[in-house]
Amino acid sequence: MAVPRAAKTQRRTRIQEEKEEIILQAALDVFSTKGFLGSTIDQIADVAGMSKPNLLYYFRTKEAMHRVLMDRLLANWLEPLRAFDADGDPREEICSYIRRKLEMARDFPRESRLFANEILQGAPNIEDVLKGSLKDLVDEKVEVIRSWIASGKLAACDPYHLIFSIWSTTQHYADFDVQVRAVLGGNDSDDHRFEAAAQFLENLFVRGLKLGG
Amino acid sequence: MAVPRAAKTQRRTRIQEEKEEIILQAALDVFSTKGFLGSTIDQIADVAGMSKPNLLYYFRTKEAMHRVLMDRLLANWLEPLRAFDADGDPREEICSYIRRKLEMARDFPRESRLFANEILQGAPNIEDVLKGSLKDLVDEKVEVIRSWIASGKLAACDPYHLIFSIWSTTQHYADFDVQVRAVLGGNDSDDHRFEAAAQFLENLFVRGLKLGG
DNA sequence: GTCTATAAGGCGATAGAC
DNA sequence: GTCTATCGCCTTATAGAC
Known part of the structure; x- marks a missing residue:
């Protein structure tokens, strides 16, 4: 099983991408209303429907989620x-x-x-x-x-x-x-x-x- | 010495009001850039130039400062x-x-x-x-x-x-x-x-x- | 009034079993 | 991959000395 964090050069599976997308959508929900500082990983995990450690398996830090969202945003904005x-x-x-x-x-x-x-x-x-x-x-x-x-x-x-x-x-x-x-x-x-x-x-x-x- | 929290009906001294004003200005500084959730009492106390327990002597909670600021704002806005x-x-x-x-x-x-x-x-x-x-x-x-x-x-x-x-x-x-x-x-x-x-x-x-x- | 010390709980992140 | 358990830090708020 490819581990996302250890396989930067490796193609992610479709299921992994789907999970990451669910997490990012949940993070966008929470960040956009509470702000980065006011958001907790617990809240994001809750919206995403998974446990906190499970979420942190896909994104090692809170910053990592925010960075991806901001990069995407700036590309389209x-x-x-x-x-x-x-x-x-x-x-x-x-x-x-x-x-x-x-x-x-x-x-x-x-x-x-x-x-x-x-x-x-x-x-x-x-x-x-x-x-x-x-x-x-x-x-x-x-x-x-x-x-x-x-x-x-x-x-x-x-x-x-x-x-x-x-x-x-x-x-x-x-x-x-x-x-x-x-x-x-x-x-x-x-x-x-x-x-x-x-x-x-x-x-x-x-x-x-x-x-x- | 009148204690603010115990003397709601009593007139505050001028010095007390000045201290409260310093705290409120510091709280406005921090709340307005970090948001309420993203702000900490430590940061406000730091800007106000006093210790956290000392600040909490004048405003019992973070909410109390925010409430006063919002009330003032809505009155003038x-x-x-x-x-x-x-x-x-x-x-x-x-x-x-x-x-x-x-x-x-x-x-x-x-x-x-x-x-x-x-x-x-x-x-x-x-x-x-x-x-x-x-x-x-x-x-x-x-x-x-x-x-x-x-x-x-x-x-x-x-x-x-x-x-x-x-x-x-x-x-x-x-x-x-x-x-x-x-x-x-x-x-x-x-x-x-x-x-x-x-x-x-x-x-x-x-x-x-x-x-x- | 102001301080140091600390209680009590929340939060980010990790360990290790399965 | 996902879980339970937990570490360690940060934060709110209080206790009690001065």
Whole structure:
């Protein structure tokens, strides 16, 4: 029997991968609501439906689970921004960016909260990523927005704060979900909330940035 | 010597109040970055510059400190929204609301993060407040916005999502401060960042909501 | 009021049987 | 691979001297 921790070069069996995935999903559940420090291995093991020593057979430490989740997250988190196309129509690009970010908040709220927890606590593990690949990507897209402004397709504005405002408004629906639901009351379905948010934000940014159609 | 825990009806001395204030400031420091669960009394005592038993002489439990901080926060947090005046000019009201919220993010970032931590973790202690006084206040202001829309002073939009978008964009500068700084680089002063954000958001909302002026 | 010492329990991680 | 048992540390909170 291949032992995961001793067989780094060896292919994992399908069953092992499935178990690891169950654990990671449980860890995501717990980390995203309690934060890394506030989570216990017992809680994760409980959600995963296994004993603590059994879980620790697959992931030697709490940090190991968190590291895998953060790596995965960072690999996917910026995809929507990468898709931002300099040759596309500004209105189309910005609207579809907003929509994709809203979809991520709706479909992957735990990932959004995991990220929010990390940033909120000072980003101890990913500060280099923020100052490195994240900043590089943002700087690149800021230049795209500046070129759109220069050619009159977009109202003059600070591109950095434009990006911040799209991030914050969309992620809000995942990170502050409890508050949003409390304020809207129980009568608002998930689908309706999503559509209402999309429509409001699309209008706000199209008009606010003077994006022609 | 009056002992705080035994003298609930007795007036606290000025020195006692000062000590309690030092402790609460230290607790706010730690809670706002580590979250309640991730914080330890040792860390708070360390920041406060006193021993753990000494701290526990003033606040019997970790919860006691957190409760006082949350009570204070909730008492002040909604002041800017309360100031929203139905008889005022919509453009003025919304712009000054944005500015006040941005000032709070700049001047009280720890309070903002304390609140964010609480919501992010499912608002275990304040769900009744969210569904009660918070929802009531928002509902009231939503009606104000609706009346403005009805009289043509404001573009038609969903008032709830308008409020959410102001909350999220302004609080972002406190809650995601580490990310904002990383992306903007070290050359951006606090004042410049604040002014740039205020100007961007003011433009976005004034144009996005078709607020005349 | 503040200290040292410590009780009592939670938690991360390991040992070793099966 | 999974379990029971446990080590050792950390953390909350208290006891009691000063």
